[in-house]
Amino acid sequence: MKEGYITGTIKTIFGSVPLVSTVWSRSDIWQTIKVRWNLGRMNYKVEPGLYAAGNPDATSDVFVSANFKLSFDHLRRALHGINAWILVLDTKGINVWCAAGKGTFGTAELINRIKIHALLNIVDHRNIIVPQLGAVGVSAHEVKSKTGFRVIYGPVRADDIRSFIETGYKATPEMRRVNFPLKDRIKLIPVEITYGKYYLLFIPALFFILAGFSAKGYTVDAAWHHGGRAVINLFSAYLAGCVLTPLFLPWIPFKRFSLKGLAVGWLITVLLLFLNLPGNNIIEIISWFLIIGAISSFMAMNFTGSSTFTSLSGVQKEMKLALPLQIAAAALGLIGWIVTRFI
């Protein structure tokens, strides 16, 4: 294995352990940008196993991570200037929190890795530091009873590791709390944009083709005129739901993401009205309110999966009402829009 972040090896009584760089290379930064845009995100992995940062010995701390490279990269960068062991679990390339939810970052895999890599012999102490969000999958008392290692839950963010160590391995309430600041929401938006994939081509193309039809038959002029407007309206709706709503999330009224998305979608429709993009016909204008509202609302609702504070029960409650309405609105809007092509 010749990965760029491995700079050498450290000899232990149980063989050699790869030593990792605690600085991001240009390639690490570039890969991070690509992954944020959903390029190769599902295959961005490091080999599970034991790694060394700095010059660790039997007294050094052990930090646990997932084998999603972005998770691993944040940990090793946070360990700059610290001598530590890194135990990477096999989470199938998924980040700590999501993998813990699935159970791959879990009690069984942690116990398994502690045994495979003979941690009992690598270190003298019996503490292992697991990122707090891993607690969703790890049962500390079970790990203790099966391996003798005491799980200490570290901070949510790897960047807090240094202060966590300085405060005597105590995560303060601030370190434990998951917020959802603008900075984090911005990082997630590119992936949201990529969700539409083929639909982003297929649906505008469909509108473009349909726009050519009228009572007079098919004309290219009509396709350009109505189709062009339709494409702009559709993309605006999409961006309202998956860019603007996440961006302004705390400041948009309503608790339900679907309503937040609807509000932004309609606001955008009003702005589009000034540019005459939803047309002049009242039926077509209403149709666009329905279509844009439905798309924006649906995309915004999907952002619940990226947010850090929505519960399963809450999202289920929200969807029970919102999803049928979104589908109905989109269908009604499409029918209305087609009707206006013929009147």
Add this chain to the structure above:
Amino acid sequence: MNGLTYLKNVVTLDLDQQKCNGCKMCINVCPHEIFGFRDKKAFIKNKDLCMECGACEKNCPEGAISVRSGVGCAAGIINGILRGTEPSCDCSGSGKSCC
């Protein structure tokens, strides 16, 4: 939490104080400070802020906490409906995008 709260009165979190041994693990693992502590026992102070991640239940050595945990994710719930399974964001390397 800077105005970011979700629906009220939906959360399934429950704590049986009779069983609580005061170890504070729930407080340690909770990402939203749901639990408080008084008279050597934990109590639920901010139920509506709970995201049902399940970390507290998993780490309560006395089994005093119960919550129906799962992904608070619309795409995951749609996945579940389409396949007739539990809500799942399909993360496990099947090549699909997720969380």
